[in-house]
Amino acid sequence: MQSGQHWEQVYTTRDATSVSWFQEHARQSMALIRRSKLGSGDAIIDVGGGASTLVDDLLDAGYSNVTILDLSAAALAASRGRLGERARQVTWQVGDVTQLGLPRHAYALWHDRAVFHFLTTVDEREAYVRAVLRAVRPGGHVIVATFAENGPEKCSGLPVVRYSPERLHAEFGAPFTLLGQTRESHHTPAGAVQKFIYCWCRRESHSGDTPGGGPHSMAASVGSAADLREAARGRSCRWAACP
Numbered sequence: 275m276q277s278g279q280h281w282e283q284v285y286t287t288r289d290a291t292s293v294s295w296f297q298e299h300a301r302q303s304m305a306l307i308r309r310s311k312l313g314s315g316d317a318i319i320d321v322g323g324g325a326s327t328l329v330d331d332l333l334d335a336g337y338s339n340v341t342i343l344d345l346s347a348a349a350l351a352a353s354r355g356r357l358g359e360r361a362r363q364v365t366w367q368v369g370d371v372t373q374l375g376l377p378r379h380a381y382a383l384w385h386d387r388a389v390f391h392f393l394t395t396v397d398e399r400e401a402y403v404r405a406v407l408r409a410v411r412p413g414g415h416v417i418v419a420t421f422a423e424n425g426p427e428k429c430s431g432l433p434v435v436r437y438s439p440e441r442l443h444a445e446f447g448a449p450f451t452l453l454g455q456t457r458e459s460h461h462t463p464a465g466a467v468q469k470f471i472y473c474w475c476r477r478e479s480h481s482g483d484t485p486g487g488g489p490h491s492m493a494a495s496v497g498s499a500a501d502l503r504e505a506a507r508g509r510s511c512r513w514a515a516c517p
């Protein structure tokens with residue numbers, strides 16, 4: 275089954291509050307977003323936002339320029355239904371983050387909880403990082419949360435790649451300065467505990483970071499060939515700003 279069909283089936287057959295990733299409030303995400311010190315009109319995109327309640331919290335906090343992107347139209351419909359009239363304040367976009375041409379330097383903040391970890395091939399991960407570099411303005415913020423090294427091996431029945439904060443940051447490379455990292459024990463509606471990590475980065479402006487360069491070729495200006503090979507394997511974080 276194609277990924278899009280998988281997610282459409284999930285959101286058409288399950289209540290959004292019963293899925294394992296459901297959170298009544300996205301507290302960890304909101305804490306990092308607040309630390310990013312955005313203006314209320316700065317553009318925020320929640321990538322793979324699904325039916326997450328993060329959008330509710332963002333609107334409650336006064337952010338007025340919010341886009342939710344997801345593969346599943348049914349997921350976005352669930353969020354729109356929950357928000358009612360307030361859904362008109364939000365931009366809703368159906369698509370695949372690794373394939374869409376998002377507008378250049380349009381967003382001050384990129385948020386992703388539990389999407390990047392589904393990208394199990396190098397090609398998919400490079401396409402994702404290219405999308406971040408294209409869509410986030412230099413100086414903008416990037417928050418990505420995945421299952422931790424000791425987290426589950428599957429999410430929604432699909433295989434995932436698990437990360438330490440260092441390994442996740444290495445996937446993004448030199449154009450991203452790691453500002454902070456944190457861990458979370460997520461309690462699923464069924465009562466299980468899932469270990470997450472969050473990386474909070476600033477997207478720097480580097481020469482050669484135009485779309486099409488690829489994350490590792492972009493890092494070539496600051497890393498040796500050995501650094502790049504290790505980073506491509508996700509094993510090290512030798513560049514600046516690693517903890």
Ligand SMILES: C[S@@+](CC[C@H](N)C(=O)[O-])C[C@H]1O[C@@H](n2cnc3c(N)ncnc32)[C@H](O)[C@@H]1O
Pocket residue numbers: 277281295296297321322323324325326327343344345346349369370371372386387388389392429430
């Ligand atoms: C585990 S859910 C997490 C949803 C939400 N971020 C949250 O924390 O509640 C993963 C979400 O990512 C979406 N997704 C998966 N792959 C995607 C892709 N390539 N592009 C956009 N969305 C994707 C799915 O439809 C699903 O809503």
